[in-house]
Amino acid sequence: MFLRAIFSLVIMCVPLPGMTLEYYIAQSGNDQFDGLSMGKTQLGTNGPFLTLGRAQQAIRDLKKNGQLDQPVTIHIQTGNYVLQKPLEFDLRDSGFEGRQITWKAEGGAVVISGGIALQNCAKDQDNPLIWSCATSSLPLDKIKYKNNSRKQGSAPGFELFINQKPLHLSRWPNTDWGHIKTPLAEKTTFDTFEQLPQLSVLSEAQVHIFAGNDWFDEYTPVSSIDSNLNQISLAKNTTYPLASGRRFYLENIQSLLDAPGEWFYDRLGNKISFIPLDNLAPKDIIISAQKNILSLNGANYITLKNLTFQYSTDVAIIIDKSNHVVIDGVEISNIGSRAIEAKNSNDIKVTNSLIHDTGEGGILLSGGDRNSLEASNNVVHNCHIHNFGRIILTYTPAIEVAGVGTSVTHNLVEQAPGTGILIHGNDHLIEKNEIHHVCEQASDCGGIYSGREWTYRGNIIRNNSIHDLFGYGLKNINIATNTIVYGKSDGVRGVYLDDFLSGFTVTGNLFNNAGAMSIQMAGGRDNIIENNVIKTDSYAIWADNRPATTEVKKRFAQAIQNTAWIKKYPKLSNPITNQDWPEGNSLQRNIIITSKPGGLSLRYSLPKQNNIIANNLTWSTTGQFSVDYNILDGLAKRGGAPWQEWLSQGFETGSSYADPCVTITANKVSFCQQSPIKQIGFQPIPADIGLLK
Incomplete structure (x- = not known):
């Protein structure tokens, strides 16, 4: 037996x-x-x-x-x-085709953590609002602050999380921002509108600052603060020159620890002090400790399924030169940088996952070969990404793609200070995603953004729902009366084809109050903007003229020598009438509904030759519809022209002004039976936009 x-x-x-x-x-x-x-x-x-x-x-x-x-x-x-150290996968950990290695959670939540739980924590005797944890036994000084072009200083290299929520370094002001009054040195010294507090021990102090605009933020160490003169001097230059009215706050000063949700690391005293959020008793007190949680370098045929990753100081999952990797059903949160970063890698699939509370964005996938236009076949599908960009606010998108041939489908991107989706390279598909309430702390920002290239061709932005984008930016400044006004930005776009971007297709999308411009085409060539529904109280389409840089023209000249490119993008062979004009664009079969008083909803600065504007349907709920136009090769220019006057120029053909009789509910659009949309050849927009249940 x-x-x-x-x-x-x-x-x-x-x-x-x-x-x-x-x-x-x-x-x-x-x-x-x-x-x-x-x-x-x-x-x-x-x-x-x-x-x-x-x-x-x-x-x-x-x-x-x-x-x-x-x-x-x-x-x-x-x-x-x-x-105790990051998991590191390489060739030795790889599977093979048909012999995948799968790491899978079972029986409930499986949390893979790069954090350290703090013990020995108690209320301060002198201030019962503050809790402190002894750290003398922990190797905290080995966790280095990630200095780079946008983060300079000597703040702690880790973050503090209480009850699963990230806390903020002690700061002034506790909410909102301080504001530059007068730059006293181009990139280092300024005085302030607000009265600065009396401060001491500034050795690790830094500012988080939008130095000269509303679209680039950075961290810079402080050299000195004169509270009597309301002056701040920085130890390093800001990237852009300082400008009056721009935003900043001070942080990482012990005496500023005075509000719920703030913390400070006292290196000399070997303790971390904090005030819990909402004054709730702390349960889980954790610092991020590991730089990464998992790295894959030359690792192939690996699947990660239903796992939770938390508490890294940098990227949670970093992938390089790896192929055939599936990340499915994971949750990634409380991360110092991106959730997932894959470079030089193909057939990376991130699906059905939840990503939130990251410091510098969500997912970056880069692969394929731009010379041969071989696709990466990378995928981001059915993921919910929200509350990203906690630390670096701008140009840290939920999803960033580069290289060739990534598909981004059925994702929900929401609640973030900066860009939703950022595109570099060629032949990417951005389809059936929902994007809303992004660019919440930025101007000159896009729900979907790409720019500064004639050679980023073959990209398709199709059947997405982009709605409720408002932005945030400087509206008015008056030094004499000591006032600054910030608010809804006039520089946020739904789809932003910036600085001569070319060869994009934007079709079948639903824009509902998607910023100051639902679509901006900024001087680009060979773009197709067709069959979109745009409901707005501002500009629906803004197509302007701006000459490309010498460097962009140089890269274009190189591209047209590549036979693979000419075969894939035959428009590259078309003759160019004027390199400084936007040519070869098609704007057709779009439905535009404006509620803007006066109805000014379109702005065109284009040559009539080599561009098509046709078969669009326009409507104004205020009874007026008007257009700004500058016909570059016709010497005709007018601001706020009535619709019929614009049509009389003979540029736009086959278009009409009529009520489309449309209903927009969430991500769905429907038309009544008598709607005139058939007259322009409009094709239905799919009803399955957004997350799949």
């Missing part, structure tokens, strides 16, 4: 061809076990591993011994797995 039991056990544990080899990890496990079953056997040798690292070694042993002849699944049981 005993021998029969032994034989049965061996049969169960030895993998057979065509089957999946199963390993198990549990917090009740032991790294001396073989990891081949969830339950411990009477023999005491069979049972789950305790650590992720031990399971990783088991995979490496299989490969080393030539035994990886089937798929492998590592079942990770519910629990909090705290890393």
Whole structure:
């Protein structure tokens, strides 16, 4: 009987061809076990591993011994797995085609954490609002602040999280911003509108500042503060010259610790002090400690499924030169930088995932070959990304794509200070995404943004819903009366084709109050803007003229020598009448409904030759519709021209002014039976935009 039991056990544990080899990890496990079953056997040798690292070694042993002849699944049981160092996957951890390595959560939440839980915490005797935690036994000074072009200073290299929520370094003012009154030195010294507090011990102080505009923020160390003169001197130059009225706040000064949600690290006193959010008693007190949680370098055919990643100081999952990686059903939060960054990698799929509370954005995928136009086949699908860009506010998008051939489909992007989706490269598909309430702290910002290239061609922005974009920017400044007014920005766009961007297709999208300009085409060539529904109280389409830079023209000249490019983008061979004019664009079959008083909703600065504006349907709920136009090759120019006057110029043809009889509900658009949309050949917009349930 005993021998029969032994034989049965061996049969169960030895993998057979065509089957999946199963390993198990549990917090009740032991790294001396073989990891081949969830339950411990009477023999005491069979049972789950305790650590992720031990399971990783088991995979490496299989490969080393030539035994990886089937798929492998590592079942990770519910629990909090705290890393002492980042997990690092390379070729030794890779699967093969048909033999994928899958790391999978089971039984509940599996949290893979790069954090350190603080103990020894208590209320201060002198100030009962403040809690302090002793840190003398922790290697906190080894966690370095990530200095780069936008983050300069000596703030702590980690963040503090209480009850799963990020706290902010002690700051002034506690909410909103301070404002530059007068620049006293071009990039280093200024006085302020607001009265500065009396401050001391500024050795680690820094400012978070929009120095000269509303679209570029950075952190810069402080040299000195004179509270009597209301002057601040910076230890390093800002990127842009300082300008009156622009925003900043001071942070990382111990005496500024005075409001719920703030914290300070006292290096000399070996303690972290904080005031809990909403004065709630702290339960989980965690600092981010590991730079990354997981890295894949030259690792292929790996799947991560249903896992939760938290508490890294930089990118949570960093991927380089890796292929055929699936990240499905994960949650990533409380991260210092991006959630996922994949470079030089192909067939990376991020699907059905939740990403939030990241410091510098969501997902970056870069792959393919721009010379040959070979696609990366990277994918971001059905992900919910929100509250990103906590630390760097602008140009830290939810999704950034580069290279060639990434698909971004059915995602929900919302609640963020800066750009929603950022595009570099060629042949990307941005389809059926919902984007709203982004650019909340920025101007000159786009829900979907790309720019400054004639060679970013083949990109398609199709069937997306972009709505409720308001932006934030300087409206008025009066030094004499000591007043500054910030508010809704006139520089936020739904789709922003910036600075001579060319070769994009923007079709079948639904824009509903999508910023000051629903679509801006800024001097580009060969763009197609067709079959969109635009409801706005501002500009629907703004197409302007701006000459491309010498460097952009140089890259274009190189591109047209590439036979692969000419074959893929035949318009590159078309003759150019004027390199400084936007040519080859098509604006057709768009439905435009404006509620703006006076109805000024379109602005065209284009040559009539080589551009098509036709078969559009316009309507104003105020009874007036007007157009700004500058026909570059016709010497005709007028601001606020009535619709019929614009049509009389003969540029736009086949278009009409009529009520489209449209209803917009969430991400769906419908038309009444008598709607005139058939007259312009309008095609229905799909109803399945946004997250898939």
